[in-house]
Amino acid sequence: MKRKIGDCCSNSNNKDMEIVWQSPANRPERHDYIFHNGRRHVRPYYFEFISHVKNRWAGKTIVDLFAQEFKGRPYNYYVYIVII
Template sequence: MMKRKREEKNECMDIVWQTPANPPLPQDYIFRNGIRFVRPYYFEFIAHVKNRWAGKTIVDLFAEEFKGRPYEYYVSAVKCGRIQVDGEMVPVSYVVKSSQKISHFLHRHEPPVMACEVPILQKESDVLTVCKPASVPVSKFDKWISRVPEL
């Protein structure tokens, strides 16, 4: 986890952000009644401008390629710096160029999971059998498995 300073309306604000290279640390978890919560955080999604995206405005690019949010969201995200190009804030009319780095900062709230140990039932040279809690998503479990010693 890293901290990044961001200028916004003449105010400086610390933003806690994560990338796949900076996973949550033990102090980022909260444990309550056998349930583990991850503290809300900002995540930086990174993409590089593909040739077919080049020549589009930053807002049109997001509205056409990432349809999960309305056009107005992307206008707002560009204006306040949640969407940046090459680490810089840009106007909504900014036209992207091939290979530029686009960052989209999102505030994330992950669903809680059970806070129990995952028992290893059997360990062979090429197979690991575990009893995974139903509340742990498979993608999170894959990250856990990669940290099991001697796999």
């Protein structure tokens, strides 16, 4: 499935740029690439990644989750990384 970037992103600078939606059922095709100066570039795309969630993660923010699961860094580090 292909959509224009303006269909999904209201604050985009280039609304005519085509976004490729990738999923295991929708493999990339040759026209999904840009060839420039002998190099192949991948067009921007969205990938739907399906993951399982542990019960203890339910209802937590991403910052709280990472701070509790990955204790090697302080809480403020995860706050800073999410804000960026």
